[in-house]
Amino acid sequence: MPQLTRHPAWTSLQEQIAPALETPIKSLFSDPDRFDKYSLKVQNILLDISRNPINDGVMNLLLQLVREAGIEQWRERMFEGDIINSTEQRAVLHTALRNRSGTPVLVRGKDVMPVIDHELKRIRVFVNAVRKGRWRGHSGKRITDVVNIGIGGSDLGPRMVTQALKPYADDTLRVHFVSNMDGVEIANVLRELNPERVLFVVASKTFTTSETITNAETARNWLMASSFDRRAVAKHFVAVSSNVEAVKAFGIAPENIFQMWDWVGGRFSLWSAIGLPIALYLGFRQFEELLQGAHDMDLHFRNAPLERNAPIWMALTTLWNSTFLGRSSQAILPYDWPLQKFSAYLQQAEMESNGKSVDRDGNPVPYSTGSIIWGQLGIDGQHAFYQYLHQSNTIVPADFIGSIESSTPVQGHHEKLMANFFAQTEALMAGISADDVRRDLTAKGMAADEIERLIPHKVHRGNRPTNTLLLDRLDPRTLGALIALYEHKIFILGVIWDICSFDQWGVELGKTLAKNILPELQSGEIKPDHDDSTRNLMQYFVEKRRQLHSEG
Numbered sequence: 001m002p003q004l005t006r007h008p009a010w011t012s013l014q015e016q017i018a019p020a021l022e023t024p025i026k027s028l029f030s031d032p033d034r035f036d037k038y039s040l041k042v043q044n045i046l047l048d049i050s051r052n053p054i055n056d057g058v059m060n061l062l063l064q065l066v067r068e069a070g071i072e073q074w075r076e077r078m079f080e081g082d083i084i085n086s087t088e089q090r091a092v093l094h095t096a097l098r099n100r101s102g103t104p105v106l107v108r109g110k111d112v113m114p115v116i117d118h119e120l121k122r123i124r125v126f127v128n129a130v131r132k133g134r135w136r137g138h139s140g141k142r143i144t145d146v147v148n149i150g151i152g153g154s155d156l157g158p159r160m161v162t163q164a165l166k167p168y169a170d171d172t173l174r175v176h177f178v179s180n181m182d183g184v185e186i187a188n189v190l191r192e193l194n195p196e197r198v199l200f201v202v203a204s205k206t207f208t209t210s211e212t213i214t215n216a217e218t219a220r221n222w223l224m225a226s227s228f229d230r231r232a233v234a235k236h237f238v239a240v241s242s243n244v245e246a247v248k249a250f251g252i253a254p255e256n257i258f259q260m261w262d263w264v265g266g267r268f269s270l271w272s273a274i275g276l277p278i279a280l281y282l283g284f285r286q287f288e289e290l291l292q293g294a295h296d297m298d299l300h301f302r303n304a305p306l307e308r309n310a311p312i313w314m315a316l317t318t319l320w321n322s323t324f325l326g327r328s329s330q331a332i333l334p335y336d337w338p339l340q341k342f343s344a345y346l347q348q349a350e351m352e353s354n355g356k357s358v359d360r361d362g363n364p365v366p367y368s369t370g371s372i373i374w375g376q377l378g379i380d381g382q383h384a385f386y387q388y389l390h391q392s393n394t395i396v397p398a399d400f401i402g403s404i405e406s407s408t409p410v411q412g413h414h415e416k417l418m419a420n421f422f423a424q425t426e427a428l429m430a431g432i433s434a435d436d437v438r439r440d441l442t443a444k445g446m447a448a449d450e451i452e453r454l455i456p457h458k459v460h461r462g463n464r465p466t467n468t469l470l471l472d473r474l475d476p477r478t479l480g481a482l483i484a485l486y487e488h489k490i491f492i493l494g495v496i497w498d499i500c501s502f503d504q505w506g507v508e509l510g511k512t513l514a515k516n517i518l519p520e521l522q523s524g525e526i527k528p529d530h531d532d533s534t535r536n537l538m539q540y541f542v543e544k545r546r547q548l549h550s551e552g
């Protein structure tokens, strides 16, 4: 029997499901202390979880459950460098990458802090050299553009953070990102650039990822086409990888390789040299601020009592809404324009980590694990999918993220934006009843029969759970804390569900099949051993392509 269902709190929580579904969330506010009890301030983030279908009894049981799952022991094991990624036999140490406290972190008896500090120093020196114009292109021109070539964890973090912190960047460098195998993306990026002034950062932990290697080769060919001198690669290419041999084989000099380690998961790696584009774009000091913010959140997670611990709260609200109440998706809705990529970032972090169906010992788990994470900027979403959030039969718990101060204040905008922010969470919880609709429409002078016809369409049943995260402002330190908050939430959920959150075997099968299919597409000889649909589609592709080519 899987761990989770063996805990006494699991059984007690089962009995709380029906009452929770029947009790309107707004009725829980008959407790005048509810907001104080269910909100807390950590770093520059106010977290409010009071608008969830969780009463004090349920909260106590959830806290009991997370204790019974051994969160305190697992947390220490993670921070202390124990081998908790059991299927790959690795430590999980993104927290060590931002460890600013000077304490050692041992992996298999060896302190990893000296190598981390050494690499951070290399990043600082390199970033300063590029930004100050001491590192120049092969022809002696200053670097003006940085292109990060990577995918998944080697793309989403730096892409999200550079956009989120754009207001903190100066004009020293522009950054671009290429992740997709579709040549359209790299072609679009290269079209705008001058090869004499570009620095490519090839970011790949394994340095075997086909999308990244293909794009890196295209970039190298593009550079060679203008320079004709192989030595140019040394001034225009650096790499971030844990596979030094493969990077060298690609032609990048060892001194241009920034290291990462097998104990950093790709989706948790922006704190390592994978964050190089962030440091190049914002300057090293701002990168350090980001690390500091994450470290501050680590300290909170590690030291605050579970009863008032932000990552624990985030995990427990998701656990209750998903595993117990069956709400399988979660929307991430930032009201900060710079957080445009935040939900895409969290999608990988959370879904790749917790989209599992067996426990650590390989036994099937009989409950749902990771949620479907999706979302986009809230204010745009209001004009697209909020109809579904307010009135569909599917309840989607949502995290609303906004700031008290805009990072780019423009007269007359921010209060209007935030009025929507507050209105939406209020509406999602409170809804509007038939009586209230009737009263409103009557006051507007509408005919009684018309009112009755419209009422069912205008009623909002409400009772839709939300978390609110209100930041002082989206600065590097606060963003670091915000990302770390979600990282720990993901970790806690994995512990409770008793799954291994740090592998991603589920992405391998498709990759292997693509490798087999490629030569068939190239040769046009489709093998008979595919299923009928795949074989016919591939055959159609090959033949139609031939025909389109011959038509010119």
Ligand SMILES: O=P(O)(O)OC[C@H]1O[C@H](O)[C@H](O)[C@@H](O)[C@@H]1O
Binding pocket: 151, 152, 153, 154, 203, 204, 205, 206, 207, 208, 209, 212, 266, 267, 352, 504, 507
């Ligand atoms: O950094 P890389 O080794 O190139 O990996 C890039 C990405 O691809 C893999 O398929 C995994 O799904 C991701 O976890 C990883 O971040």
